Amino acid sequence: MASHAHTHHEHSGKQLVEEARVALTEAGEQWTGMRAAVFEELARHDRPASAYDIADNLSAARGKRVAPNSVYRILDLFVRTNLANRIESANAYLVNTHPGCRHDCIFLICDDCGTASHFDDDKLTSSLRAAGNAAGFSEVRPVVELRGLCADCV
Template structure:
């Protein structure tokens, strides 16, 4: 799904929700109340959140049980439209703070505290794509995760 050229703007709070909604609507999808609630809950997490984490938090807000299966479907939609990023090794998700941008990214995953950040690195992505295509492999999107220790944990 190619996007037109853009300025790289990171969003937070209401601006992030507005940007996510705009991307989904521009892609021809609906921005339902449930999708908005799931996105807002996901965006509140400071570490990657599982569908179960999101369902639990959303259930507390709504005062009723929310099935993780419905959360997974919404998260899959968010990942497909670049509103969320999936941290494969954790089977968890982060809200993409610049949802209008498509980049290959590298996740930095702290083994001690679980903090995960991502770095946009199109050059590394190009290298991975080239190596894969030379082997006849068709790449959808590289997922690179670097495990180690974040700055806060290494200074503790």
């Protein structure tokens, strides 16, 4: 796609869960049963999922209520530790399929089916960081979302 693309290894299935566990513990956090359940549920989705979606699905699977606030706290931890990405425009989350690799993703979100994917362009996101720094901001974190129609919906 982009000429200055960032490359990384995409994980899926059990390998993705294991990579997430390793990344979280290396960040000094515990990989608890509930955190594993939230991560695995998020990883099942190919579209951004809300904390309420995850809480409802986990409640049904466990046979007892899982509070959305608990799920939000875990998702916020996952975003901080690079296990998930927050899709700002949808107030929803996507699993990071390369948890050990920290960079800025550019998200592509289909307005019709809701599928989300990403690509990387370090030149573009570096320029955005530099522009934010030049405007007096520190710790700039580019959040780039492109909306349109995916190839399946055109």
